[in-house]
Amino acid sequence: MADQPHNRDQSQRTSEYNCSNHPESVHHFVLHRGYLAEIIALALPAVIGVPGPGYDGRVHLPFPVFPAAIALVLLLAPLLAFGYAGERTIQAAQSLPAPWRLVLPAVLVLPYLIVAVGSHILALPWLLVYLLAPPLLALLEWLAARLDTGQRGHFLDFVALIPLGLAVDLRWLEPAWPQRLALLGKLTLLDAGFYAFLAVRCLTGVGFDLRLRARDWAVGLREFAFYIPIAIPLGFALGFLHIHRHIDHPWLILPAWLFSFIGVAVPEEIFFRGWMQNLLERRVGRIAALLVTACLFGLSHFNKRTTSFNWRYVLLASLAGIFYGRAWRQDRRVGASAITHATVDTIWGALLR
16 A cells, blocks of 8 residues: 555644646736626626726626626635635535435536626526536546545545546636636636535535645745746746746736636646656655656647647656645645646746746
8 A cells, every 4th residue: 555645734634534828927817817807897886876986987898797697606615614614524425315406516517597687698508517527436436435444535526527527638628718717717626626626525624724824835835946946947948938037917916826826726736746746656656656646747738829739738747747746745835835836827928928
């Protein structure tokens, strides 16, 4: 049996219940790909009955604002529940009878239904996908929990993980959503994964806790500092990185980091480190799990910024995956690796792409 994860802190233990295209620039990242921020900026002032600051009636979004804002809130609720009250959320799910526990994630169809009806694009095939896929994922993990009570990592865990990852990477579900709202589809899959692996499987050692600690920042920024001296010279040598000598909107760097942390780093780090590397460690050990997961992370970027196989991106992303994996496994905290990940993405977008 592979060596078991170690060095868990008390706060991480108490949060467990034992039962991307990257930005070309910071301006592009926030203003052109950060449409979800505009949903909130436009919807919330309207809800309280006053116009938003600077609103002149000339903003046109390629989707209905209110349905998208409602869907966003619904999809963020599970993430926040598991991130801030993970133990109580898992206990509540475990208290349900098994049939209800397996059927419950079907409610994740609601965000798609709300947006699709509001956008007049409701399609029965997509409705069935979002209605049936989350319960199916929960069923796989329910079976895995019973066949693998020692949590050494079961074949069914990877049967669940692989299509979940491919659906995001190959954009299988993006046609279901209006333009600029594909992130809602990714959040739906993330919520389905949360429920299956945490509430049904009760997978330990994931380390998802949004209550960031000083040590998370120290570990995350340390791994960033280790990665940068290797990645920057390599990126320049490969012609992958180019210095931006002028930043048009430096005030957007912090919003870009926050968007990257929530919309890119946290979902990817949960999948690759909290679930994939975590499960592989139980089968092949810490070092092999780190390297295999880093390679898979790199390969998930093969189609980014190009229509062909982007081997430069794959190489640099695989290298980054090693340091993200190191940050996660230090204390088994997704927050630490997400800090490394978001900082790399933001610096790349602001200064080097």
